[in-house]
Amino acid sequence: xxxxxxxxxxxxxxxxxxxxxxxxxxxxxxxxxxxxxxxxxxxxxxxxxxxxxxxxxxxxxxxxxxxxxxxxxxxxxxxxxxxxxxxxxxxxxxxxxxxxxxxxxxxxxxxxxxxxxxxxxxxxxxxxxxxxxxxxxxxxxxxxxxxxxxxxxxxxxxxxxxxxxxxxxxxxxxxxxxxxxxxxxxxxxxxxxxxxxxxxxxxxxxxxxxxxxxxxxxxxxxxxxxxxxxxxxxxxxxxxxxxxxxxxxxxxxxxxxxxxxxxxxxxxxxxxxxxxxxxxxxxxxxxxxxxxxxxxxxxxxxxxxxxxxxxxxxxxxxxxxxxxxxxxxxxxxxxxxxxxxxxxxxxxxxxxxxxxxxxxxxxxxxxxxxxxxxxxxxxxxxxxxxxxxxxxxxxxxxxxxxxxxxxxxxxxxxxxxxx
Amino acid sequence: xxxxxxxxxxxxxxxxxxxxxxxxxxxxxxxxxxxxxxxxxxxxxxxxxxxxxxxxxxxxxxxxxxxxxxxxxxxxxxxxxxxxxxxxxxxxxxxxxxxxxxxxxxxxxxxxxxxxxxxxxxxxxxxxxxxxxxxxxxxxxxxxxxxxxxxxxxxxxxxxxxxxxxxxxxxxxxxxxxxxxxxxxxxxxxxxxxxxxxxxxxxxxxxxxxxxxxxxxxxxxxxxxxxxxxxxxxxxxxxxxxxxxxxxxxxxxxxxxxxxx
Numbered sequence: 183x184x185x186x187x188x189x190x191x192x193x194x195x196x197x198x199x200x201x202x203x204x205x206x207x208x209x210x211x212x213x214x215x216x217x218x219x220x221x222x223x224x225x226x227x228x229x230x231x232x233x234x235x236x237x238x239x240x241x242x243x244x245x246x247x248x249x250x251x252x253x254x255x256x257x258x259x260x261x262x263x264x265x266x267x268x269x270x271x272x273x274x275x276x277x278x279x280x281x282x283x284x285x286x287x288x289x290x291x292x293x294x295x296x297x298x299x300x301x302x303x304x305x306x307x308x309x310x311x312x313x314x315x316x317x318x319x320x321x322x323x324x325x326x327x328x329x330x331x332x333x334x335x336x337x338x339x340x341x342x343x344x345x346x347x348x349x350x351x352x353x354x355x356x357x358x359x360x361x362x363x364x365x366x367x368x369x370x371x372x373x374x375x376x377x378x379x380x381x382x383x384x385x386x387x388x389x390x391x392x393x394x395x396x397x398x399x400x401x402x403x404x405x406x407x408x409x410x411x412x413x414x415x416x417x418x419x420x421x422x423x424x425x426x427x428x429x430x431x432x433x434x435x436x437x438x439x440x441x442x443x444x445x446x447x448x449x450x451x452x453x454x455x456x457x458x459x460x461x462x463x464x465x466x467x468x469x470x471x472x473x474x475x476x477x478x479x480x481x482x483x484x485x486x487x488x489x490x491x492x493x494x495x496x497x498x499x500x501x502x503x504x505x506x507x508x509x510x511x512x513x514x515x516x517x518x519x520x521x522x523x524x525x526x527x528x529x530x531x532x533x534x535x536x537x538x539x540x541x542x543x544x545x546x547x548x549x550x551x552x553x554x555x556x557x558x559x560x561x562x563x564x565x566x567x568x569x570x571x572x573x574x575x576x577x578x579x580x581x582x583x584x585x586x587x588x589x590x591x592x593x594x595x596x597x598x599x600x601x
Numbered sequence: 602x603x604x605x606x607x608x609x610x611x612x613x614x615x616x617x618x619x620x621x622x623x624x625x626x627x628x629x630x631x632x633x634x635x636x637x638x639x640x641x642x643x644x645x646x647x648x649x650x651x652x653x654x655x656x657x658x659x660x661x662x663x664x665x666x667x668x669x670x671x672x673x674x675x676x677x678x679x680x681x682x683x684x685x686x687x688x689x690x691x692x693x694x695x696x697x698x699x700x701x702x703x704x705x706x707x708x709x710x711x712x713x714x715x716x717x718x719x720x721x722x723x724x725x726x727x728x729x730x731x732x733x734x735x736x737x738x739x740x741x742x743x744x745x746x747x748x749x750x751x752x753x754x755x756x757x758x759x760x761x762x763x764x765x766x767x768x769x770x771x772x773x774x775x776x777x778x779x780x781x782x783x784x785x786x787x788x789x790x791x792x793x794x795x796x797x798x799x800x801x802x803x804x805x806x807x808x809x810x811x812x813x814x815x816x817x818x819x820x821x822x823x824x825x826x827x828x829x830x831x832x833x834x835x836x837x838x839x840x841x842x843x844x845x846x847x848x849x850x851x852x853x854x855x856x857x858x859x860x861x862x
Contacts, residue, residue: 197860205774262859266704269856281704289702294626306618307703335629 186278187359187390188241188264193273195234195259195414233259234414237273241407246391248401248422250429251411257394260411261285261361264392279358279390282308286363287348293337297328297347300336304351318354325376326350346373353380360384363394378403399493402426402533402559423559426533427461430493430557444540444549445479446513451538451555463527465562465571471523473538475550477513483544485510488523489537491554498529498569504543528571531562605852609706619713623688624720638724641684645676645792652793666736667823672793673729674822675815679792681722682758682811683783689714689762690779693770694862700770701859708851711762715755733822743821746828750817753833753840757810760843763851770862771854791815807832810839 234256241247249257262268263275265283290307291300301322305315315322323332326347328339336344362381378400385391385404395401401408401422408425410417417432418425452472455463463469471488485504491497503521504510513519527534536558539551562571609616628635649672657664689711693700696710769775787793791812796803806812807829813836817828 206772206778207774209772267701267859283703285702286698289698292622292626294629295622299622299625303618303622306615307699307705309612309615309705312614 185242186240186276187243187245188239188247188278188392189274189276190237190239190260190264191274191276193234193237193260193263193270193275194232195256195263195268196230196271197233198230232414234263234270237411237414237416239409239416239419241390241392243278243390244388245407246385246393246405248405248408248425249392249394249411250396250398250401250408250426251417254413255411256414257411258285258363259414261363261392261394265361277359280309281359281361282352282355282357283361284349284352284363285361287352288344291336291344291348294335296335297323297332297339300347301332301351304348305355308352308355309357310355322350322354325353325380327373342370342373349373349377353377353384356387357389359390359392361392361394364396398426398430398533423533423561424461427557427559430533430535430554446475446477446481446484446540447550448473448538448540448552448555449476449518450474451536451552453536453556453558460556461558463558463560465527465529465531465560465564466573467527467560469525469527469536469558471525471536471538473521473523475513475519475540477515477517477519480512480514481542481549482512483510483542484513484519484540484549485543486519486521487539487541488525489539490525490529491535491537492569493533493535495535498534499525502541502543510543527558527560528573529560529562530566530568530571531560533557533559602849605706605848609708612705612709615705616709616713616716619709620716620720623713623717627717635724638721639728641721642673642677642680642725642729645680646673649673649676649793656794656798667738670733670736670738671795671819671823673732674818675792677722677725677729678754678815678818679787679790679811680725681718682754683786684721685715685718685758686761686765686779687783688718690765690769690776693766693858694773697862700862707855707858708763708848711766711851712759714766715759715762719755738823739825741821741825743825743827746817746821750814750821750828753837754811754814756844757814757836757840760840760845760847763847764843767851767854767858770858795819807835810836 237256237260239247249260251257259268261283262285263270264277265281265285266277267283290304292303295303298319301319302312302315306312310318323329326343326349328343328347331339331343336347339347381391381393381404391404393401393405405422407420408422409419410425410429418428450472451474453460454470454472456468473486473488475484475486485502485508487500487502489497490499501523508521511519534557535554536556537551537553538555540549541547542549564571564574566572566574628637646669650669653668653672654664657668692710692714693707700707700710765775765779769779786809789806789809791803791806792815796806796812796816799806807816813829813832817833817836820826820828
């Protein structure tokens with residue numbers, strides 16, 4: 183047995199754009215027309231397009247593999263080909279082991295059946311045997327958190343309950359290869375956290391997981407390696423956080439440059455670390471941000487604001503030259519301005535964006551901004567959670583045994599009662 | 602081919618689940634419940650009685666109980682044929698969110714449609730058996746033909762079901778064509794009448810492969826005689842052709858389902 187769980191070998195997939203003939207009434211005249219014209223219509227009109235081109239990758243057994251890319255990059259097509267719903271136009275694929283796809287978790291549900299009946303139906307669609315479902319029934323119901331409604335037809339469910347039940351069934355299939363397409367974002371915050379936990383459990387159990395998501399945080403958290411697709415072609419394959427960083431950098435909003443319309447614009451933002459690094463950092467590292475401005479017209483009372491945001495755009499840290507005590511500055515036509523900020527990356531593992539903006543405090547005007555001008559990956563050697571890294575240390579620890587009564591010296595019972 | 606059959610066998614539980622779903626959904630939230638299964642054959646039988654009555658008046662022969670029993674025995678399989686084909690014709694399109702999302706052998710859909718209709722046939726048969734008992738039709742060893750006739754019928758209907766379901770996925774107007782055939786098919790099939798009524802030319806009707814089967818039911822249940830063997834062999838070969846051809850046709854088109862639906 184080889185160690186490869188999934189392999190795609192030069193896979194191509196072609197689709198046809200526009201309307202295809204879906205009734206005989208349209209097809210017959212079209213065929214007659216084609217007889218006279220003698221040419222292949224599709225090729226001449228350029229109506230075909232390649233959803234996937236020359237896609238090659240291998241996933242080893244037990245690996246968690248992410249696929250990222252914009253809408254229409256071919257992620258879902260790739261997964262559909264893997265799960266054999268579609269056949270590739272060219273190329274070979276290999277899947278070792280029982281495969282289960284979590285593509286749309288409520289697809290198999292029938293609105294008129296009760297929750298319980300739908301668990302059996304959907305489980306069977308996903309390839310579970312009746313006995314298997316029976317043995318996991320309680321687990322599935324408990325996971326979905328809809329115990330009180332399992333015997334209600336699912337058409338009476340709220341959208342959240344519906345999706346939760348769907349995910350719960352799908353999450354309890356024990357496949358050797360699991361394909362997950364953007365299904366973790368169902369339900370409320372608590373349920374999502376539960377889904378993420380369950381995914382980790384599946385990965386720990388040794389299953390091979392192929393994971394498609396727009397939630398880059400999940401990708402860099404779960405996956406060992408990642409593939410980035412663009413217009414059906416693979417751009418890069420590598421360690422997940424590196425590919426995520428590349429992806430973010432590739433698609434960040436470009437600097438306005440000369441095209442900006444304001445009187446002053448940011449012409450460049452550069453970052454560097456202590457050892458000249460620009461993408462990978464360790465918690466606690468120092469980071470320098472160089473910002474350069476050019477004025478097209480005279481401007482007064484300017485200040486520059488650097489910003490550190492998380493992957494989801496949440497502001498982690500933000501300040502301005504003015505607030506840092508440098509006061510504001512004025513520029514004349516053609517002047518340029520440079521400043522360098524030094525910050526300390528007291529954050530936990532993750533991808534972070536660095537942004538900058540120019541603004542005038544008293545009129546609250548923003549002249550130019552560069553959101554996510556650079557993206558960095560910060561690695562924290564300590565196992566900490568949250569947003570900030572507070573560099574914790576345990577300075578004291580002791581266990582007080584209940585069996586050894588504590589004697590509170592100098593504190594008679596009577597005194598305490600008075601208080 | 603063998604690979605496909607093995608896969609179908611592996612997914613047998615899914616087949617039962619879909620059949621169960623189809624049956625359950627049909628009878629849920631309907632006041633009459635299982636009575637629906639009997640209602641449709643009752644309507645066909647009543648129509649048949651009207652036709653038979655007209656025929657009896659025209660030929661100056663009395664309408665007797667065995668004529669009515671004959672209509673009843675033949676309308677049930679006919680109702681089964683109509684509902685299975687109508688149902689399988691829609692089944693892939695109706696389940697398109699599953700067809701485009703999850704992999705499994707898709708012939709389960711038409712097969713479940715046929716089995717769910719077969720369930721209706723079984724329910725309605727109970728009513729007819731009761732009626733035959735009251736009408737004192739009696740029994741004979743010829744009844745042993747029934748399982749064979751049923752299996753042939755199911756095979757034929759399943760074969761046709763696979764063809765129409767796959768075809769209607771690609772061309773939506775197939776549904777309307779099928780509907781026309783099902784509506785007028787009853788005139789070309791000996792349901793309301795016996796083939797003998799048309800004299801020697803009646804044999805031509807046996808070209809319709811369902812006809813020998815229906816006559817076969819009436820032969821072994823009402824007339825206590827063996828069915829017409831050569832024509833039955835013809836039906837059987839039609840059924841096997843439909844089954845095999847339908848399966849090959851369906852499996853050939855299956856990979857294109859998800860992108861063409």
